[in-house]
Amino acid sequence: MRIGLLGTGPWARGVHAPALAGHPGVEFAGVWGRRPEAAAEIAAEHGVPAYEDADKLIADVDAVAVALAPQAQAELALRAAEAGRHLLLDKPVALAVPQARRIADTVAAGRLASVVFFTLRFGGERVGWLAEQAARDGWFTARCDWLGAVFTTDSPYAASPWRREKGALWDIGPHALSLLLPVLGDAATVAAAAGPADTVHLVIGHAGGASSSTTVSLTAPPQAAGVALELRGEAGVHRLPEAGVPPVEAFGHAVDGLLAAARSGTPHPCDAAFGLRVVEILAAAEQSLTERATVPLQPLPASPWPPTTEA
Known part of the structure; x- marks a missing residue:
């Protein structure tokens, strides 16, 4: 598969490009x-x-890997899908539900493969751990803390205009949802409250009856930064393993997922449709912050849920 890269920022340079260059x-x-x-x-x-022209690159490849701000990603991913190209996307796939839906609908209509790169869903013992938890019944609740220090350190991502505008909800929220939804099921309701700076607290009512609470931030003190996920239910208390894999390795596994989906025709669990659902939940959370109310979500069309967690 010939894959072209759209984007030249720190994530493209440090993760996407070396992973694509080194993938056999x-x-x-x-x-x-x-x-x-x-x-x-x-x-x-x-x-x-x-390439000086994005459409010329799209015309010359079988798939595109996108490492752009969500607004630019949404436009170019749609153009690539309309041209019949498979998609390896970053999260969030878009900053508005209609854009994310157009991408997902075009991918489905064209029978294209798509993968959204939620980093913790690819590679390492966390993948097997998540699949094990998703196979269990009887979950009662979960708590996720995903605290970053992007805005309190010299991170290369601190100057990103879209991160400055949308904050942790849209940057880190997708990662948290990518872990919670496969285990607890789809979101039925969302309530959000603002914390310090860009910090957001989410409470999600899941369709199966469980609930989850999540805190995300890009402005945590460096000493307080980190990721923790704790699940509680009939199987007891289970915590996300601390050990992960480097982003380049994880992205290589995402490429593996795209190749497998293209060969088999079976959608990847982290496909554009899943990316759309994440955007719908984030938009509902944003609405909840504005209205200071719990926001219900429209149920998904009848389909197997949760999606499998195989990478």
Whole structure:
């Protein structure tokens, strides 16, 4: 599979490009970015062409890996899907539900493969742990704390305009949801409350009767940053393993998932449709913050739930 990279920021340079260049199952076919000089640098580093036109790159490949801000990703992912290209997307897939729905609908209509790169869903013992918990019944509640220090350190992502505007809810919230939904089931209601700076507290009522509480932030003190997930139910108390894998390795597993979905025609659990549901939940949380009320979600069409957790 020939995969082109759309994007030249720190995530594209440090994760996507080296993972694509080192993956034995794909051909890293080229790079496009809004800054041509940055695209040329990444391309030269990996011995691939730099494209001045995104549509020309899309025309030359079988799939695109997108490492762009959500607004730009939504536009280019839709153009790539309309051209019949498989999609390897970042989260969130869009910042508005209609955009995310158009991407998911186009992928489905074209029978395309798609994977959204929720980092903790790919590689390491956390993958097996999540599958084990999803196979269990009788969950009562869960708590997730995902506290980042992006805005309180010299992180290269601190200057990101969309992160500054949308905060942790849209940047970290998708990661938390990608872990909670496969275990506890779809979200039926969402209530959100604001904490310090961009911190948001979420309470989700899940369709199966369980509940979860989540705190996300990009402004935590560095000493308080970290990820923790605790599940409680008939199986007792189970906590997310601390050990993970480097992002480049995780992205390589996401590429594996895209290849498998393209070969089999079976949608990946983290596909564009799942990405759409995450955006719907985040939009409901944003509405809850504004209205200071619990927001119900429309149930999903009848389909197997939760999605499998195989990467």
